Amino acid sequence: MVHDFNRRQFLSVGAGFLLVSGVAVACGGTAAPNASSGTGSEVSGRTTKTPKKGGTLKMGLESDFNSFAPPTGQFDTAGLMYASTVFDPLMALDANGDAQPYLCKSMTPNADFTEFTVKLRDGIMFHDNTPLTSAEVVGALQAVQKAPLTAPALLNLASVTATDAMTVVMKTKTPWPAFPTYLTGQLGYVPSPKTIATPAGGLTPIGTGPFVFDEWVPGSHFYANANKNYWQKGLPYVDRVEYQTISDPTSRENSLLAGTIDIMHSSDSINLRDLKDKSEVQYLTDKGSTTGEPSMNMVMINLMAPVVSDLRIRQAISYGFDNATYQKVHNFGLYEPAYGLFPGNKDYDASAKGFPRYDQGKAKSLVQEYTKEKGKPVIEYATTNNPRNGETAQFVQQQWEAIGITVKIKQVEQVQLITNAVLGDYQTTGWRSFNAANPDANYVWWSPLTAAPIGKSALNFARNMDPEVETALQKGRTSLNKADRLAAYQKVNERFAVDLPYLFTSRTIWGCFAAKKVQNFNGQNLPDGKKALSFAGGLFYPTSTWLNA
Structure with a gap:
């Protein structure tokens, strides 16, 4: 239904960098376990074959972004892929969704998870042949800690200090077991100081990553050449990557x-x-991924905007949306209707029971009650300007007008849609977000502390100010007890069923589709050789990909 900030969604912390230049698993033509190898089978994206060097890998992405600079970049899924081409994160997610060292060689917490000591790897160089030291790490973290766009994600970070040339100590205001996860995405990238010194630096990025920036024409393409001096020896395999925005x-x-x-x-x-039955195409999806929280398709609702600030209207548009029919008509029966944050996770089934299911009669009654008091409601639904999202908008319009609401459709570029969400310049919008290995990674999207009045930047785009949500989020963040953390996010799910800042439609099923010559596109490892998190949230990376051509 659209468009994440995911992605990411700088925080992308779960979907963020997750595979980063490491995603582990392997490759191109190998069939997934228990899958047939013929036409229509899903592959693992892994191979144990000896890789071939050379060639140009050409990739088609759904969107573009505004800057490579982590403090200012609106990193959606495509933006995260762009960034991970030239940057490395301090941490990356392993196959179980746990944060592991990447650019650093260790990140060690104290007993109560209020202090983290990071040791950097020796001998890593930026693309301009300057060395990576603790000074660059401190500078990068302080930059995102201060920037209006990214600062809300690090409200709980108290200080970042270099204790020697290769050691950084990070202190937090409260216990924060999930903090290392935050450094697997946009907040954990370490660009050259030149990249974040001026706005122009974000247009020609310098990093430590597997590829060196060549050319970027926003809205068209991004090119990069293999880093011949990359610190992970033998990588990357291809000589050049070319991203096209389609x-x-x-x-x-x-x-x-x-x-x-x-x-x-x-x-x-x-x-x-x-494409799933095309013999010339191999594909994989993240449908079977059970790590953390999936990316969700939804209608996001601005709780501070006229009309939809009234709970009766939010209830009405939720009851008045025939999700089962939408999945059959728009998604060809390939997606299951979803209600709540954690579809398919039995631990959250009870907490999702309060989300409205389709009941047109109840929806009409709520609209009639509102109309008698305030007049006929008019709602704008925003989405991006591609034809498929236009079809969704028309379905939404039809559903809501059937219950007595006038619906206006507004279609814009994805970058503008994100900007409007940040500033609260919308009533309802198609959205896609929340992919995270740890639900705490979504604190920035859900906390009342990251909301703001319309016209001011905020990362709680729905601007839900429920204090019970904040209490639960703090419990989920600070508790060292797994059962307590689970109960906290069950509570968040329950409160969202009451507040209705989101009308969830389905889990997002991302697919990766490749020509048969593309090998190991899901096959990266962490620096210590362990597998990184498999394909999820639309993120695949070219570092370990090779071409059998």
């Missing part, structure tokens, strides 16, 4: 079939429907 999913699909691109991602069910 926002329309059908056009992206046609480019893959025509050979214009070699690999693409998509969260649109139309591509899964069209």
Whole structure:
């Protein structure tokens, strides 16, 4: 239904960098466990074959972003992929969704998780041949800690200090067991100081990553060449990567079939429907991923905006949305309707019972009650300007007008949609977000402390100010007891069923589709050789990908 900040969504902390330049698993033509190897089978994206060096990998992505600089970049899924091409994060997620050292060689907490000591790896160089030291790490973290866009995610970070040339100590205001996860995405990238010194630096990034920046034309393409002096010896395998922005999913699909691109991602069910049985295409999805919280498709609602600030209207549009029919019509029956934050997770089934299910009669009654008091409601639904999202908008319009609401559709570029969400310049919008290995990673999106009045920047885009949500989030963040943390996020789920800042429609099913020559596109490892988190949230990375051509 659209468009994350995911991604990410700088925080992308779960979907953020997660695979980063490491995602572990392996490759291109190997069938997934228990899957047939013929037409229509899903592959693992891994291989144990000897990789071949050379060639240009051409990738089709759904969107672009505004800057490579972590303090100012609106990193959605595509932005995270761009950034991880030239940057490395301090930490990355392993196959179980736990944060592990990446650019650093260790990150050690004290007993109550209020202090973390980071030791850097020796001998790592930026692309301009300057060394990585603790000074660059401190500078990068302090920059995102101060920037209006990213600072809300680090409200609990008290200080960042270099104790020697290769050691950084980070202190937090409260116990924060999940903090290392925050350093697996946008907040954990370590760019050269030149990249974050001026706005121009974010247009020509310098990092320590597997590829060196060559050219970026926003809205069109991004090119980078292999880093011949990359600190992970032997990587990357391809000589060059070329990303193309192809926002329309059908056009992206046609480019893959025509050979214009070699690999693409998509969260649109139309591509899964069209490509899953193509013999010339191999594919994998994140449908089976059970690590943490999945990315969710939803209608996001601005609780401070006119009309939808009234709970009766939020209840009405929730009861008045026929989700089962939407999944059959728009997603071809490939997605299951979802109610709540954690679909498919039995630990959260009870806490999701309060979310409204389709009841047109109840919806009409609520609208009639509102209309008698305040007049006929008018709501704007915003989405991006590709045809598929336009179809969703028309379905939403039809559903809500059937219960007595006038609905206006507004379609804009994805970057503008995100900007409008940040500033609260919307009533309802199609959205996709929340993919995280640890629910605490979504604190920044849900906390009343990260909300702000309309017109001011906020990362709680829905601007839900429920104090019970904040109490639960703090418990989930600070408790060292797993059962307490689970109870806390069950409470968050229950409160969202009451507040209705989101109308959830389905779990986002991301697919990665590749030509047969593309190998190991899901096969990266962490620096210590352990597998990184498998494909999830639309993120795949070219570091360990190679071409059998």
